[in-house]
Amino acid sequence: MGRARKLSIFTARPGMVLANDIVTKDGQVLLTHGIQLTNQKIYYLLKRRIPFVDVVCDNWLSTEADSGDKAQISNQTDYYLFYQETLQAFKHAFETARFSKQLPLTLITKLVDSHIGPLINARCSIGYLQRIQVHCDYTYRHSINVSIISGILGKLVGMTKGNLKDLVTAGLLHDIGKVSIPTEILNKPGRLTDREMLTIKTHPSKGYELLLQSDQIAAEIKIGVLQHHERIDGSGYPFGLTENQIGYYAKIIAIADIYDAMTSDRIYRKRLSPFCAAETIVQQMYTQLDPLLCLTFLRHIKNYLSSSMVLLSNGQKGEVVYLNDLFTSKPTIKLVDGTYLDLRENKTVEIMDIAK
Ligand SMILES: [Fe+2]
Structure with missing residues (x-):
């Protein structure tokens, strides 16, 4: 079993494996080490007011902070x-x-x-x-x-x-x-x-x-x-x-x-721009796709798209300065002349692509 990592119960995810037993203050063992977390188990721990869990840290596909000795691509x-x-x-x-x-x-x-x-x-x-x-x-x-x-x-x-x-x-x-x-x-x-x-x-x-x-x-x-x-x-x-x-x-x-x-x-x-693709995922997340997975993906995309430079349909360029989770294709842009453009207000302009 790999090394252990302490996580808030709110960041624990299904599929993670417990590195240590989860024991209440009065000594009751709620879950034993080696068990794989599921949504039900996480919910159970939340209801029992368990704030943290120790999970096994795997190295094959490591977190950024825990890159192990695998080949790293840095540019x-x-x-x-x-x-x-x-x-x-x-x-x-x-x-x-x-x-x-x-x-x-x-x-x-x-x-x-x-x-x-x-x-x-x-x-x-x-x-x-x-x-x-x-x-x-x-x-x-x-x-x-x-x-x-x-x-x-x-x-x-x-x-x-x-x-x-x-x-x-x-x-x-x-x-x-x-x-x-x-x-x-x-x-x-x-x-x-x-x-x-x-x-x-x-x-x-x-x-x-x-x-x-x-x-x-x-x-x-x-x-x-x-x-x-x-x-x-x-x-x-x-x-x-x-x-x-x-x-x-x-x-x-x-x-x-x-x-x-x-x-x-x-x-x-x-x-199409990644903003447009993200908005399609938003539109489909309550009907066709798994909503929790969509939210996780959208949060990741939002990190990448925030502060990116974009090309607009009116030929201008600007930097994304505010991006709402559920209106991904309509962020606020800081234009190169220093003025701001809220694409939720101005419906005639759209993002064409990420500026290279
Ligand atoms: Fe296919």
Whole structure:
């Protein structure tokens, strides 16, 4: 078991493992060490007025303060180089799966350990990702980005090492079923016909079938891939599952998938700003997505977007000085001439992109 970290009960998250027994002042043991926290257990401890818990500190995907001895990426150039290596390796794995109909599992496992982990741990990972969006190689890039963003979210909710690795692997493989979709449909620049859309929608099941071939892939990874387009109101596919029927990995991957798809350049449209993507997540968080996961993600995005320089639709540039959690696309901007512009008041101007 790793080292212990003392946390306020308010920052404890499901998936964290207790490093010590939780004992009341009168000696009653409420929970024993080694137990994994769940929402119910955290709520139980809150009701018993337990202020702190000691949780096991895992090092594979470390916190920023606890970086261990893993490869560290400290600047944008290193991030870019690491990302390009990851892209080439994943492209090879994806194309191998397309032609052989078998997954090169050793390569995928290695890639998660040696490359995706450090990319997740990089201090400004979401910001760096934003700067390297280009429309070519979309399917490969999107898989890597969803894996990284899922890992960031998994870390934020305090997942254990094993769960985090499985989540990141599921994120990387979430669209692997697209190896069975004709490339003319996958890369079609225009609007898809109803028939083509139906074909695209088979990719979660196709991916699941491909992963089923391997006993070495955890069932949770397979389920994460199968369910990543399910939505908690039952509007998703392939089965129209609802809230409790959808696994935790799939709920995380769904958020990462939406965010990355919206903020990526595509053949048929330019990327939308992260402010716009965050607002879409706000709109869907009470109907289609897991609200607690959305709030955690939005808080992280808010940290990255606050103080960022942005390009506005009227051609001006400015710095984000105030960002409301639930009105993410309408912050207050300090323009370069020193004046302020509240985008909630001025509805004719919008943010086009982050200024590079
Ligand atoms: Fe997908």
